[in-house]
Amino acid sequence: MTQPKIKSFYVCNACGARAPKWQGQCPACDAWNTLTETATARAGAYPALAGTGAVQKLAHIEATGAPRISSGLGEFDRVLGGGLVAGGVALIGGDPGIGKSTLLLQSLAALAPEKRVLYVSAEESEAQIALRAQRLGLMERARELRVLAEIQLEKIQVAIASEQPSVAVIDSIQTIYSEALSSAPGSVAQVRECAAQLTRLAKQSCVTIIMVGHVTKEGSLAGPRVLEHIVDTVLYFEGESHSTYRLVRAFKNRFGAVNELGVFAMTERGLRGVSNPSALFLSHHPQAVPGSCVLVTQEGSRPLLVEIQALVDTTHVPNPRRLAVGLEQNRLALLLAVLHRHAGIACFDQDVFLNAVGGVKITEPAADLAVLLAIHSSLRNQPLPRGLVVFGEVGLAGEIRPCPRGQERLREAAKLGFSAALIPKANAPKRALEGLEVRAVERIEQSLLTV
Numbered sequence: 001m002t003q004p005k006i007k008s009f010y011v012c013n014a015c016g017a018r019a020p021k022w023q024g025q026c027p028a029c030d031a032w033n034t035l036t037e038t039a040t041a042r043a044g045a046y047p048a049l050a051g052t053g054a055v056q057k058l059a060h061i062e063a064t065g066a067p068r069i070s071s072g073l074g075e076f077d078r079v080l081g082g083g084l085v086a087g088g089v090a091l092i093g094g095d096p097g098i099g100k101s102t103l104l105l106q107s108l109a110a111l112a113p114e115k116r117v118l119y120v121s122a123e124e125s126e127a128q129i130a131l132r133a134q135r136l137g138l139m140e141r142a143r144e145l146r147v148l149a150e151i152q153l154e155k156i157q158v159a160i161a162s163e164q165p166s167v168a169v170i171d172s173i174q175t176i177y178s179e180a181l182s183s184a185p186g187s188v189a190q191v192r193e194c195a196a197q198l199t200r201l202a203k204q205s206c207v208t209i210i211m212v213g214h215v216t217k218e219g220s221l222a223g224p225r226v227l228e229h230i231v232d233t234v235l236y237f238e239g240e241s242h243s244t245y246r247l248v249r250a251f252k253n254r255f256g257a258v259n260e261l262g263v264f265a266m267t268e269r270g271l272r273g274v275s276n277p278s279a280l281f282l283s284h285h286p287q288a289v290p291g292s293c294v295l296v297t298q299e300g301s302r303p304l305l306v307e308i309q310a311l312v313d314t315t316h317v318p319n320p321r322r323l324a325v326g327l328e329q330n331r332l333a334l335l336l337a338v339l340h341r342h343a344g345i346a347c348f349d350q351d352v353f354l355n356a357v358g359g360v361k362i363t364e365p366a367a368d369l370a371v372l373l374a375i376h377s378s379l380r381n382q383p384l385p386r387g388l389v390v391f392g393e394v395g396l397a398g399e400i401r402p403c404p405r406g407q408e409r410l411r412e413a414a415k416l417g418f419s420a421a422l423i424p425k426a427n428a429p430k431r432a433l434e435g436l437e438v439r440a441v442e443r444i445e446q447s448l449l450t451v
Contacts, residue, residue: 008181008189010035037181037189066255069166069208072110075264075273076103078302079235079248081256084167087206088255089199091173091228092248093213093221094237099246099264099271100212103237104169105133106270109142111167116144118165122151122175136270151185153178153194157201165207170198172212174222192226199230228252239266240359245280246271247360250300260300278305278416281358288386291378294418295370296391296409297362303405303412305389307357308367310374315351326356327367335394339372342398343445345379366403368394369422369447376448384451387419392427398444402426410436422447 010019012035017028025032068083077083080090094100101124108117121129126147133142148159153176160168170176176194177185184190195211202209211231214222221228228234234252239245248262263277274280282294282305291310296303308327315321324332332354340346352375356362369392377384391409393401403409406427413421414436421438428440441447 008037011038037183037187069111069115071107073103073107073271073273075262076107076248079250079260079262080233081250081253081260084208084210085232085255086166086208087203088208088233089202089231090208090210090233090235091213091221091231092210092235092237093215095215095219095239098237098239099266100237101171102132102136102270103248103264104171104210104212105129105142106136106138108145108167108169109133109138112142112145115166116146116164118146118148118160118163118168120148120150120156120159120168120170122149122170123172125149138270151176153197157197160201160207161205164205167208167210170209170211172214173198173227174214186222191222192230195227195230238359238361243359245274245358257300261302261304277302278412281306281356281360283307283309283357288383290381290383291374293370293374293377293384294389295362295367296389296413296421297364297366298403298405298409303409304360305413305416305418306360306362308370308374309355309357310371310378311353312347312350312375312378313353315349320347320349321351321353323352324354326359326361327354327371328363331365331368332371334396335368335372336375338394338396338398338444339375342443343376343448345376345448347375347379350379364403365393365401366391368392369400369424369444372444373422373447373451385420387417388422388451389413389418389420390422392422392424392441392447394444400424400441400443400447410438422450 010022012026015029022035026034066085070083071077111117126149129147133139150156174186177190178193181189216222232254236249238247244266246264250258250260263274264271265274293308295306295308297306322332336347370390391403395401402424414433425440425442439450
């Protein structure tokens, strides 16, 4: 029996006014191209997720941990906060061809011998998926993997309800459409409605659903912003096209820590987890070179050692150039002003270029001290001591501010064989670490004299 179509109306994104049909200009605020289609919910179309809607006291609710399902890939489990959660919905986005489908196919192939799993492809045929599995050497393990090539939401819901998988992958959410709406696949209304329906299905049937999302040219997930609010976990696939390494970063996770980082290497047999990611972000110079400083940064619960490289050269143009790759551009200008004001080192007639080795993106302010030391080293053409690691936030008054999880950073540096650390005084350990000399500083001018 065919279900009746859901009636829809159009809502202005600028003022919220409603219109019965699409128009180029909003009749209320006169804004152009702001009307988007929105579905009207049918009576009883959205049943409650829980069995009852009774109000309960928090003290009477049993707090039980969510059971985890290992994805079969250790680095993927780390990003997810320990594994997949029954009934959880994850959204993973990234540039085309970066490895999203490969990662999920490998994960389902690892789960297939023990769990019932379903791969729903709205972009490829069954033959294309089989060819990829054969190319990756997954055919032997993935014999029980169920595959469905379908773009209609209602048929996908029927397949999930009949197969009852533990994990289902939807590749991708932007190519699925619902018959309830007349708009094209990928439109705001279609993406929002399909994501909401799949999320509700996951919560009711305790099926773990992983949705693949396209990204815009700016790198953010395409579609309405509400898409990221609906799901439980949002992951981003990062990496350079010329590099074999891929980073999976968690930006939202209701079942684990955010800003977790998983590191993979792309090989002929698919993605492989990297056990020691710090080795990727450190250059191995035969001797100490000017402009190089090793930073201990924190990605979620994992400390990483990253080499910061600086090149300072006399400018030949009226406006000196400031370029930062992997670091914040505005932060560089701020730090150069602090260096001039409090340490008396001017770079107003110098081009300054910064780079974080390995293509990693560093956003935390703990990189400030390492950036300034690398710039000072390049400007004076004097290398920093070998075996030195640095971290610390620099304030506008020239003070070195503490960073979170300082002890974990120091332990990671000591484990990798570094012999000296320049850190904020507030992060100084109470007990000395074996093989690591800790130098604690309070101000930027003091740190330049210390090294």
